[in-house]
Amino acid sequence: MTVRVAVAGASGYAGGEVLRLLLGHPGVEIGALTAHSSAGRKLGGVQPHLWPLADRVLEATGAAALSGHDVVFLALPHGQSAAVAEQLGGQTLVIDCGADFRLVDPGQWERFYGTPHAGTWPYGLPELPGGREALRGAKRIAVPGCYPTAVSLALAPAYAHGLIEPEAVVVAASGTSGAGKALKPHLLASEVMGGMSPYGVGGVHRHTPEMVQNLSAAAGGPVTVSFTPTLAPMPRGILATCSARTKPHAGYRELREAYGKAYAGEPFVRLLPEGQWPATGAVAGSNAVHLQVAYDEDAGRAVVVCALDNLTKGTAGGAVQSMNLALGLPEETGLTCVGLAP
Numbered sequence: 001m002t003v004r005v006a007v008a009g010a011s012g013y014a015g016g017e018v019l020r021l022l023l024g025h026p027g028v029e030i031g032a033l034t035a036h037s038s039a040g041r042k043l044g045g046v047q048p049h050l051w052p053l054a055d056r057v058l059e060a061t062g063a064a065a066l067s068g069h070d071v072v073f074l075a076l077p078h079g080q081s082a083a084v085a086e087q088l089g090g091q092t093l094v095i096d097c098g099a100d101f102r103l104v105d106p107g108q109w110e111r112f113y114g115t116p117h118a119g120t121w122p123y124g125l126p127e128l129p130g131g132r133e134a135l136r137g138a139k140r141i142a143v144p145g146c147y148p149t150a151v152s153l154a155l156a157p158a159y160a161h162g163l164i165e166p167e168a169v170v171v172a173a174s175g176t177s178g179a180g181k182a183l184k185p186h187l188l189a190s191e192v193m194g195g196m197s198p199y200g201v202g203g204v205h206r207h208t209p210e211m212v213q214n215l216s217a218a219a220g221g222p223v224t225v226s227f228t229p230t231l232a233p234m235p236r237g238i239l240a241t242c243s244a245r246t247k248p249h250a251g252y253r254e255l256r257e258a259y260g261k262a263y264a265g266e267p268f269v270r271l272l273p274e275g276q277w278p279a280t281g282a283v284a285g286s287n288a289v290h291l292q293v294a295y296d297e298d299a300g301r302a303v304v305v306c307a308l309d310n311l312t313k314g315t316a317g318g319a320v321q322s323m324n325l326a327l328g329l330p331e332e333t334g335l336t337c338v339g340l341a342p
């Protein structure tokens with residue numbers, strides 16, 4: 001079976017990463033590629049690493065270019081996906097890398113994004129309880145945000161096993177590609193190189209409600225997340241340090257067992273051997289997630305560290321993994337858990 005796939009937002013970071021992975025996927029044929037300000041240009045001019053597609057011309061994003069495909073990936077700025085998706089038939093599998101359809105609660109959407117809620121689609125994080133079932137045969141998929149992918153995978157097992165209290169604290173570093181390719185002064189090399197800086201501090205980052213949604217579902221009750229993102233001088237990668245107070249019966253052995261059990265059969269999530277810590281370099285370019293868990297006995301806290309590549313498992317890899325599940329293909333098709341190190 002070969003499916004015909006289009007990518008909207010092919011000139012951006014997420015769209016480019018989707019294409020990099022699709023070029024190694026044996027079950028797809030790459031159809032239309034669309035963009036906004038780059039429409040009319042050749043892909044090779046904006047994504048020189050995608051050599052086999054270098055001579056493809058970027059079309060304007062819209063139904064004219066995108067209809068007639070089996071699968072359409074949307075890698076557009078927030079708020080742009082719904083109008084495009086509406087124009088695509090119900091038989092087309094539409095996979096949105098943006099935030100538009102991730103949240104269940106319209107009130108939370110409006111509070112953090114400031115626009116009317118477009119709706120809720122099946123959520124593309126297969127490793128969460130019930131995640132695979134929601135994706136099999138789906139025709140619409142919302143790909144999670146990169147930070148929520150890391151934080152949800154890091155803390156869901158401890159919540160699902162009732163080992164930690166419902167107030168989580170997360171500090172996470174992201175590479176600059178997480179902020180997209182458009183020019184922004186705070187992403188200039190001179191601003192980013194040689195230092196790290198926090199942003200979105202104090203509960204205002206729009207990924208907070210997404211983490212809360214996932215972790216509350218895992219816990220079976222309300223969870224709060226105090227989330228502080230930071231920008232790190234690297235192009236790709238997320239390193240999330242997540243902690244919460246442990247319940248009285250929980251210690252290192254219980255935590256280790258819960259994580260071992262949760263991820264034992266997972267093709268992309270690896271609980272590292274004891275004493276080894278996740279590092280962004282080890283997962284770069286791969287769909288892998290590396291985790292390690294510790295028990296801080298004096299503080300009475302579980303500490304879980306998670307590394308992933310924001311563009312791969314954090315966006316495009318998660319999107320392709322979800323596509324495979326929706327189409328009934330082996331989940332790992334076209335994806336690798338082998339990182340690019342050093």
Ligand SMILES: NC(=O)C1=CN([C@@H]2O[C@H](COP(=O)(O)OP(=O)(O)OC[C@H]3O[C@@H](n4cnc5c(N)ncnc54)[C@H](OP(=O)(O)O)[C@@H]3O)[C@@H](O)[C@H]2O)C=CC1
Nearest residue numbers: 009011012013014035036037038075076098178180181315
């Ligand atoms: N970067 C990341 O790590 C992650 C990104 N995502 C999501 O993926 C989506 C794309 O992000 P990213 O690739 O980083 O962003 P980029 O800025 O790199 O790319 C944005 C893309 O959208 C196009 N575009 C810009 N404005 C419009 C518009 N008004 N209408 C239609 N298309 C437009 C751009 O075209 P052109 O260049 O031609 O103007 C470009 O192809 C976002 O929703 C983002 O939240 C999700 C998880 C992680």
Ligand SMILES: CC(=O)N[C@@H](CCC(=O)OP(=O)(O)O)C(=O)O
Nearest residue numbers: 097098099145146147174178179
């Ligand atoms: C470094 C950086 O700026 N990262 C982005 C998150 C990128 C991401 O996951 O994307 P979505 O936009 O799809 O939610 C941010 O903090 O807004």
